[in-house]
Amino acid sequence: RPVLGVVERPSVIPLSQAQSRMWFINQFDTSSPAYNIPLAVRLSGALDVVALEAAVGDVLVRHESLRTTFPVVGELPRQLIGSVSDVAVELAVVELDAGGVQERIVADAAAGFDVTVDVPFRASLYRVGVDEFVLAIVVHHIAADGASMAPLAADVMVAYGARVAGGVPGWEPLAVQYADYTLWQREVLGSEDDPGSVVSRQLEFWSGVLADVPDVLPLPIDHPRPSRQSTMGATTKFEIPADIRNALMRLASQYDSTLFMVVHAALALLLARLSGTEDITVGTPIAGRGEA
Known part of the structure; x- marks a missing residue:
């Protein structure tokens, strides 16, 4: 390239x-x-x-x-x-x-x-x-x-x-x-007008993966969503005991994975059970620094 x-x-x-x-x-x-x-x-x-x-x-x-x-x-x-x-x-x-x-x-x-x-x-x-x-x-x-x-x-x-x-x-x-x-x-x-370009192939892939994602995940929330996003939130702090953390690390290593991927999978399972659907999408912020 x-x-x-x-x-x-x-x-x-x-x-x-x-x-x-x-x-x-x-x-x-x-x-x-x-x-x-x-x-x-x-x-x-x-x-x-x-x-x-x-x-x-x-x-x-x-x-x-x-x-x-x-x-x-x-x-x-x-x-x-x-x-x-x-x-x-x-x-x-x-x-x-x-x-x-x-x-x-x-x-x-x-x-x-x-x-x-x-x-x-x-x-x-x-x-x-x-x-x-x-x-x-x-x-x-x-x-x-x-x-x-x-x-x-x-x-x-x-x-x-x-x-x-x-x-x-x-x-x-x-x-x-x-x-x-x-x-x-x-x-x-490349250009989106070129079906063989990287961007066109990526768009085609993700359009298929995300095609039927629900606009709102039906979670059992304790108050209705506001009509306008407020960006207000809160932080809940908790500790994961060392023995559980170590067990998670061993699980990740066993499946050639990372601790993040194991916890992400647990979150997806939790959201699936709470919402009664298997179509779970979790947005994850990344730096996107593929080049120096």
């Missing part, structure tokens, strides 16, 4: 499969924070705000995806990568009581993005004490995932160290940008 690398880009860059899904969901409700990814870093000591602003700007220059919007051209969205010259970061220091910083960060994370016009990145800086600061960053999932946040924080700190020393970060340019990956993915998957 084609090698993932830097390629010549067309005048209109399409979205990747994952970006298309994120764009579709975002345009249903641009105020929703469901796909916002927050990051907060506490900074102690004398802080050079100007250097930090420059460092955040360095990171936006380095990663095209953080300065990409997704407007509609004709009938379809496109990737519009913002110019480096348009990257301007202003970190106005906001004074906050230390007890209120978490509430403020949550409020930051709860503000939505309209990815057709908003770059999927924003940053705020809060002073919570003498030489105590919190840098709060929010990125939309169309540009990053959970695994992106540690490298993002590291890049900011590397750039800040260079700026404080009066220089610029000396990192090597990225081998590929996300737009390069998008074009590579399109080439690998």
Whole structure:
């Protein structure tokens, strides 16, 4: 298959499969924070705000995806990568009581993005004490995932160290940008108009597997489903004793499986018994990182 690398880009860059899904969901409700990814870093000591602003700007220059919007051209969205010259970061220091910083960060994370016009990145800086600061960053999932946040924080700190020393970060340019990956993915998957393409074969397979899946699993719930999804939920914590965990690991090993697959099978069986149907579909989030 084609090698993932830097390629010549067309005048209109399409979205990747994952970006298309994120764009579709975002345009249903641009105020929703469901796909916002927050990051907060506490900074102690004398802080050079100007250097930090420059460092955040360095990171936006380095990663095209953080300065990409997704407007509609004709009938379809496109990737519009913002110019480096348009990257301007202003970190106005906001004074906050230390007890209120978490509430403020949550409020930051709860503000939505309209990815057709908003770059999927924003940053705020809060002073919570003498030489105590919190840098709060929010990125939309169309540009990053959970695994992106540690490298993002590291890049900011590397750039800040260079700026404080009066220089610029000396990192090597990225081998590929996300737009390069998008074009590579399109080439690998092929066109839906070609019945022999990878994407056509995948669509045919999953359309058959999911053909008769019920819209709603008839579970014996204790209250009716709301007419509009609220995204509100709760967490129930429990412990699995060590002897049961070890038994599950032995079972997984016996069938060349994983602990996840064994627990997934148990969940499917439970849902089948509760609902009285064998047509069980369980959605599982994955990183989808098939390439570096």
